Amino acid sequence: MYVAAAEAQNIRENFDNFQEEGLAFQVAVEPGEDLIPLYRFQSTTTSGTYVFVGQQERTAINENFSGQFVEEGLAFYVYGAEANRATPFSRFQNTDLPGTYLFAGPEEAASIEDNFSNFVNEGIAFEVDT
Numbered sequence: 001m002y003v004a005a006a007e008a009q010n011i012r013e014n015f016d017n018f019q020e021e022g023l024a025f026q027v028a029v030e031p032g033e034d035l036i037p038l039y040r041f042q043s044t045t046t047s048g049t050y051v052f053v054g055q056q057e058r059t060a061i062n063e064n065f066s067g068q069f070v071e072e073g074l075a076f077y078v079y080g081a082e083a084n085r086a087t088p089f090s091r092f093q094n095t096d097l098p099g100t101y102l103f104a105g106p107e108e109a110a111s112i113e114d115n116f117s118n119f120v121n122e123g124i125a126f127e128v129d130t
Contacts, residue, residue, distance in 0.1 A: 025087070025089065025129065025130050026128060026129040027076035028076060028077040028078070029076055030077070031077055032077060034079060034080075034085065035077035035078060036054055036055070036079070036080045036126070037054070037055065037074055037075075037076075037077055038074075038078055039052065039055075039071060039072075039074055039075060040074075040075040041058075041061055041069040041070065041072065042069065042072055043068065043069055043099045043100065044068055044069060045068055045099055046097055049097070049100040049101070050072075050101070051069065051091075052103070052125070052126075054080075058071070068099055069099070078126040078127060078128050079126060079128065080127070081124040081125060081126055081127065083127050085127055086127040086130075087105055087128060087130045088105075088124045088127050089104060089105055089109075089125055089128060090103070090104055090105075090106075090121050090124055090125060091122045091123065091124075091125035092112055092119040092120060093119065093120050094118060094119055095120055103125060109121065
């Protein structure tokens with residue numbers, strides 16, 4: 001799960017079952033030139049799982065999958081998938097647990113593709129500084 005500093009601190013203090021793996025990537029919390037907003041949705045079918053989506057996919061989820069996901073609001077701002085401005089992050093869906101997603105940078109994405117056939121690469125989701 002990707003969280004901002006305050007939410008990360010709350011998780012560290014209150015949820016011993018989570019293991020922090022470190023900084024995944026850097027995002028903007030304010031709008032900026034060439035940045036797009038990503039919205040966070042929590043799965044209602046698989047507790048503790050989230051997906052981050054842009055505006056178009058946000059609308060589609062709210063209209064067609066409101067029983068499977070609950071919108072939690074604006075998460076952060078990133079470069080779009082075709083910006084060619086920062087490190088691309090791919091979105092993978094877990095076929096064993098539909099509705100669960102993983103976001104990975106290039107090196108980790110290649111490892112997932114090589115070693116975990118139960119994850120389907122849905123393409124570049126966004127670009128961020130690492």
